[in-house]
Amino acid sequence: xxxxxxxxxxxxxxxxxxxxxxxxxxxxxxxxxxxxxxxxxxxxxxxxxxxxxxxxxxxxxxxxxxxxxxxxxxxxxxxxxxxxxxxxxxxxxxxxxxxxxxxxxxxxxxxxxxxxxxxxxxxxxxxxxxxxxxxxxxxxxxxxxxxxxxxxxxxxxxxxxxxxxxxxxxxxxxxxxxxxxxxxxxxxxxxxxxxxxxxxxxxxxxxxxxxxxxxxxxxxxxxxxxxxxxxxxxxxxxxxxxxxxxxxxxxxxxxxxxxxxxxxxxxxxxxxxxxxxxxxxxxxxxxxxxxxxxxxxxxxxxxxxxxxxxxxxxxxxxxxxxxxxxxxxxxxxxxxxxxxxxxxxxxxxxxxxxxxxxxxxxxxxxxxxxxxxxxxxxxxxxxxxxxxxxxxxxxxx
Amino acid sequence: xxxxxxxxxxxxxxxxxxxxxxxxxxxxxxxxxxxxxxxxxxxxxxxxxxxxxxxxxxxxxxxxxxxxxxxxxxxxxxxxxxxxxxxxxxxxxxxxxxxxxxxxxxxxxxxxxxxxxxxxxxxxxxxxxxxxxxxxxxxxxxxxxxxxxxxxxxxxxxxxxxxxxxxxxxxxxxxxxxxxxx
Numbered sequence: 363x364x365x366x367x368x369x370x371x372x373x374x375x376x377x378x379x380x381x382x383x384x385x386x387x388x389x390x391x392x393x394x395x396x397x398x399x400x401x402x403x404x405x406x407x408x409x410x411x412x413x414x415x416x417x418x419x420x421x422x423x424x425x426x427x428x429x430x431x432x433x434x435x436x437x438x439x440x441x442x443x444x445x446x447x448x449x450x451x452x453x454x455x456x457x458x459x460x461x462x463x464x465x466x467x468x469x470x471x472x473x474x475x476x477x478x479x480x481x482x483x484x485x486x487x488x489x490x491x492x493x494x495x496x497x498x499x500x501x502x503x504x505x506x507x508x509x510x511x512x513x514x515x516x517x518x519x520x521x522x523x524x525x526x527x528x529x530x531x532x533x534x535x536x537x538x539x540x541x542x543x544x545x546x547x548x549x550x551x552x553x554x555x556x557x558x559x560x561x562x563x564x565x566x567x568x569x570x571x572x573x574x575x576x577x578x579x580x581x582x583x584x585x586x587x588x589x590x591x592x593x594x595x596x597x598x599x600x601x602x603x604x605x606x607x608x609x610x611x612x613x614x615x616x617x618x619x620x621x622x623x624x625x626x627x628x629x630x631x632x633x634x635x636x637x638x639x640x641x642x643x644x645x646x647x648x649x650x651x652x653x654x655x656x657x658x659x660x661x662x663x664x665x666x667x668x669x670x671x672x673x674x675x676x677x678x679x680x681x682x683x684x685x686x687x688x689x690x691x692x693x694x695x696x697x698x699x700x701x702x703x704x705x706x707x708x709x710x711x712x713x714x715x716x717x718x719x720x721x722x723x724x725x726x727x728x729x730x731x732x733x734x735x736x737x738x739x740x741x742x743x744x745x746x747x748x749x750x751x752x753x754x755x756x757x758x759x
Numbered sequence: 760x761x762x763x764x765x766x767x768x769x770x771x772x773x774x775x776x777x778x779x780x781x782x783x784x785x786x787x788x789x790x791x792x793x794x795x796x797x798x799x800x801x802x803x804x805x806x807x808x809x810x811x812x813x814x815x816x817x818x819x820x821x822x823x824x825x826x827x828x829x830x831x832x833x834x835x836x837x838x839x840x841x842x843x844x845x846x847x848x849x850x851x852x853x854x855x856x857x858x859x860x861x862x863x864x865x866x867x868x869x870x871x872x873x874x875x876x877x878x879x880x881x882x883x884x885x886x887x888x889x890x891x892x893x894x895x896x897x898x899x900x901x902x903x904x905x906x907x908x909x910x911x912x913x914x915x916x917x918x919x920x921x922x923x924x925x926x927x928x929x930x931x932x933x934x935x936x937x938x939x940x941x
Binding site for chain 2: 379381382420480481482483485486489490493495496497498500501502503504506507510511512513514515518519559560561562563564565609610611612616
């Protein structure tokens with residue numbers, strides 16, 4: 363489809379409780395950095411795609427507020443929303459516009475200020491993201507609750523333990539300790555995780571990603587422009603997308619995410635990656651660890667482990683640097699933080715910098731294949747985006 | 760012990776009181792972040808969110824609850840059952856949906872106990888949510904009448920009971936573990 367598209371600039375705010383900035387100020391931290399890295403000016407931008415979920419924050423039309431602040435008013439613009447996969451959906455939308463020739467340079471921004479509302483309100487808004495009438499109205503599910511339903515089913519079927527889940531948290535906090543942009547840049551012990559209080563049994567506080575304010579941005583450019591702007595563009599080689607039922611009860615099983623499997627297969631096919639052995643083609647992956655169980659399911663849905671064996675990968679520390687495939691070297695949603703709309707773009711930012719060999723010491727992967735994977739899930743498997751980023755120009759657009 | 764909702768309300772009342780004091784002294788509804796000391800505006804506007812959701816086409820479902828029945832819809836030609844019920848058959852738009860009663864017996868597939876609750880559920884004690892597969896294969900998500908998660912097992916027999924949810928006092932359905940004594 364059309365032209366090849368590359369990332370030519372990245373920007374990332376500090377993630378955390380950002381009561382020191384409002385929504386446009388936060389977004390501009392990422393925008394300014396992305397434009398600077400790309401070496402472009404505002405006038406060079408043909409399209410602005412903003413990811414924003416909102417509800418918990420004051421601005422209803424955050425994109426225009428952000429654009430006015432950033433001096434981008436007048437550019438073609440729209441808001442994209444796909445729950446927690448909003449960032450990847452925004453990248454896909456901008457990618458398609460550049461690939462189709464509608465824009466040569468597109469700015470993709472994701473911003474979220476979840477701490478503008480008190481925690482019980484945020485828990486409420488996220489809990490409503492599923493099927494409001496049939497699953498929230500009467501039964502008050504929360505997001506930890508939804509993923510706990512997966513965790514219970516998975517543990518009952520395969521014998522994984524709460525300790526296995528906590529090992530994911532320990533790993534992701536370990537890598538976050540090297541990432542100054544992370545909400546929790548500090549290590550935790552297995553015991554700390556195991557002793558933390560239950561949020562939704564069997565998931566505990568340290569199994570859960572936090573409530574985060576943050577922004578991330580990337581500049582996408584067409585092949586011709588990208589090669590003029592930089593010697594090391596990171597190409598968007600493939601994007602696989604799928605979706606799942608709104609009602610969790612209508613999923614065929616609760617041990618994996620069907621949509622993620624479909625999205626992965628689609629991305630692997632386009633990138634020419636053997637779905638039986640994808641780790642041989644990839645240097646690292648960022649996966650959607652909104653909860654520790656989600657990372658274990660992701661290993662399986664992406665084909666890093668066989669069904670029912672994902673927990674063994676973390677038990678054997680195979681997703682640390684030096685293992686079969688390093689996963690979430692940014693700290694993941696778990697420890698870097700999860701500002702919904704910024705998350706998918708944050709993955710793109712971090713994987714771009716990883717492939718270019720310029721992240722902090724201690725969390726830099728060894729780049730041999732020049733390829734990285736982002737797995738970004740919206741809702742409880744409602745949306746699934748699997749994106750392959752590559753240092754080599756893709757064979758086809 | 761106070762409920763989570765009371766705790767949340769108390770916290771906000773304290774913030775509001777602080778903002779009101781600031782309005783009186785400096786004329787600005789400003790509050791300080793307790794950790795960092797940065798200043799925030801205490802919103803002077805507040806809305807109440809309450810939706811009016813149409814149940815016109817699925818009203819039979821709610822009527823049947825009063826008779827102790829759990830209904831689903833079934834597409835006559837394909838035999839496909841929908842729960843939650845829907846009145847259209849998108850696999851074949853010429854097909855027609857009819858109401859059918861679901862069996863009450865099934866097995867428990869998965870469950871969780873919700874400790875940290877959404878604001879609008881903050882007045883309830885901790886509650887268990889689970890998914891049951893009924894004998895005809897239909898899966899139902901609902902509260903489970905057991906708050907000790909260790910007493911539940913995947914595959915254990917359960918039944919659906921129609922109950923009135925308190926304190927709101929409206930009809931809904933619940934998953935009830937079947938013990939051997941029964």
